[in-house]
Amino acid sequence: MNPGPIPRVRTAGLGKSYAVPVLCGVDFQCLPGEVHALIGANGAGKSTLAKILCGLVRADAGTLELDGRPYAPSGKRDAEAAGIHIVHQELNLIGTLSVAENLFLAGLPRRMGIVDRTRLRGAAREALARVDLGNLDPDTPVGALGVGVRQQIEIAGALARHCRLLILDEPTAALMDPQIERLFGHIRRLRADGVSTIYVSHRMDEIRRIADRVSVLRDGRLVATRPAADLAPDEAVRLMAGRDVESRATAPRAAPGPVRLRVDGLSRGATVRDVSFEARAGEILGIAGLVGSGRTELLRAIFGADRADAGGVAVGGAPPRRFRSPREAVAAGVAMIPEDRKEHGLLLPRPIRVNATIAHLAAFRRRGGLLDRRAETRAVERAGAAMDLRSSGPEQPVAELSGGNQQKVLIARWLMRDAEVYLFDEPTRGIDVAAKAAVYRLLDDLARRGKACVVVSSEMEELMTLCDRIAVLSAGRLVRTFERGAWSHERLLAAAFEGVAGTAANRGTEP
Ligand SMILES: Nc1ncnc2c1ncn2[C@@H]1O[C@H](COP(=O)(O)OP(=O)(O)OP(=O)(O)O)[C@@H](O)[C@H]1O
Ligand SMILES: [Mg+2]
Structure with missing residues (x-):
């Protein structure tokens, strides 16, 4: 007999095939109050396993148990009734609905059949405050928000519900340190209450900080389950890939050439404020900043995806202008890889x-x-x-x-x-360790071919690996630019917070 505690959730011989098998004989257990990380290369089957547990996908082999009893959810509602909630990897909020409506889509507070707006707003404020979005108006349509904020809203939604098992599928892909720390605080509190968490991530450093155990999927098979403290990052990567993976370091590049992109006093509403910078041929310029600092908005304003209200953008030797559409930007030699792929x-x-x-x-x-x-x-x-x-x-x-x-x-x-100028918004969001190295190589290649690259990323390690310079946005302003060698994790973070205190106070007085 099994002498240990009864698992919160257990799978035995779990299998799922589409055209080809994607999960095969998976025996997985997550204990009560355990934070169990699930790692694996892109396509290894992590999200599929998560979706089976929360009733969105039906397994075609094997069995499931919840707290020792057979469990066969007929759908997502059924799983939620059993206390299993998921925050999806791909954003699932509905752009045309408000933040508050998205938060409580399943259980909108009603009075005599009518949605109770006041209660809805109050509950939304409370949930948002939990993820540091206390300043966000619950009536904002979600479509107007960046991926990072939306991810925080999904997390807030899950935390507002009572659950026995919380599944987070790459919850931090667009978040930066302070927001991640906040999320970890919530997970630790849930753990203390005996709630189990399955945590899917490609960030090894996070896994070491938050997980009790780690399971590794490779090509649909569960190849290892280990205490997180015993799994060195190198070994984790080897287990995921089934081979050694080359390191990310690249040889130094030549000094950059002439200016290819000049952004001058670009502004858009309250999100992008008077931003100026240059990017040169052969240079990779990083842009760091907290969620909500205007990173995505800045790239979109440069690219003409959103109209800037002031300032200009000069590409190559051309005179400065404001692109009125991405089509114009593309014609001028600018490419943009957006953060929200869907x-x-x-x-x-x-x-x-x-x-x-x-x-x-x-x-x-x-x-x-x-x-x-x-x-x-x-x-x-x-x-x-x-x-x-x-x-x-x-x-x-x-x-x-x-x-x-x-x-x-x-x-x-x-x-x-x-193109001459490439704008990348979170280019490695959701990309596994091995493929990240490949993306870094591609960016490095572009720079060596004399392109100017601007890269927004939430991962400071990534920026420090890739970039020649890093500019930091805070509350819509470019507050500081660091040369390679002059930056550190702490300095970047301090700069990211520079403009925040002031605006938080200001926001309280805004209508
Ligand atoms: N609806 C579908 N039809 C066909 N194949 C699918 C479908 N959904 C998933 N797959 C395949 O199943 C495999 C596992 O996908 P899954 O989304 O579980 O991977 P993952 O481990 O979450 O990867 P990532 O790190 O990229 O999110 C992939 O090869 C994918 O192409
Ligand atoms: Mg996935």
């Missing part, structure tokens, strides 16, 4: 091939205008191989790919197209 990037039902080549079909036209499908497919295969894309081939619909592999398709699209 909304601004991918055509989910269409194949990988179409998604990768859509921005530069002209390159594959033969004389007479016909598309050279063979050349197109070859180019897509090459790009896929360079990033270790896991798919059944160029014709597979993007909707069927794992989150990290979708991101790779989006990057491939823009790398195929030639």
Whole structure:
């Protein structure tokens, strides 16, 4: 007999196949009050396992138990009734609904059948305060917010509910340290109350800080379960990949060339305030900042995805202007890889091939205008191989790919197209350790080919690895720029907070 405690959740021989098997004979256990990390390369089956536990996907082999009893959720509602909640990897908030409505979609407070707005707002404020978004108006439509804020809202929603098992599928992919620490505080409190957490992440440092045990999935099989303290990062990577992975370090690049992008006094409402900087040929310029500091908004304003109200953008030797649409920016030689791949990037039902080549079909036209499908497919295969894309081939619909592999398709699209200036918004969000190294190589390559790259990232380690300089945004302003060698984790963080105290106070007086 099993002498240990009865697991909160247990799977035995769990299997799931789509066209090919994606989970195979998985025996997994999460104990009461345990924080159990689930790691694995992109496409290893982490989200699929999570979705089976929360009733969104039906397993086709094996059994589930919840607190020692057979458990077979008929759907998400059923799982929620049993106390299992999930924060998804892909954002699931509805853009046209308000923050408050999204938070309580399933259980809107009603009086005589009518949604009680006052109570809804109050409950939303309370939930938001828990994730440091006390200043956010619950009536804001979610569509207006960046990925980081939306992720925080999803977390707030899960924390506001009573649960026995919380599943977080890459909850911190767009968050920076202080927000992550806050989330960990919540997880620790839940742990003390005996709530179990399954924590999916590609960030090894987080896993060591928060997890009790770690399970590793590789190609749909559970290859190891270990106490987190006993699993060195190198070994974790080896277990995930089944081989050694090269390190990220790259050789120093030559000194940068002439200015390729000059941003001058760019402003947009309260989110981007009078931002000026330059990026040179052959340079990678990082942009750091907390969630809500205006990182995404800045890139969107440069690219013409949102209209700037003041200032200008000069590309190459051209005079400064404000792009009125991404089309104009692209024509001027700017490419942007957006952070929200679902909304601004991918055509989910269409194949990988179409998604990768859509921005530069002209390159594959033969004389007479016909598309050279063979050349197109070859180019897509090459790009896929360079990033270790896991798919059944160029014709597979993007909707069927794992989150990290979708991101790779989006990057491939823009790398195929030639531009002078590349704007990357969280280029490695959701990407596994091995593929991250590949993305870093690609960025380094672009810089060596004389492109100017601007990279927004929540991972300071990533910026410090990649960049020649790092500019820090705080409350919409560019407060500081660090040269390589002059930065440190602490300094970057201090700069990120520089403008925050003031604005928090100001916000209280805003209507
Ligand atoms: N609806 C679907 N149809 C076909 N294949 C699917 C479907 N959903 C998932 N898959 C495949 O199942 C495999 C596992 O996907 P899953 O999303 O579980 O990976 P993951 O470990 O969460 O990866 P990531 O780190 O990229 O999020 C992938 O190869 C994916 O392409
Ligand atoms: Mg996933």
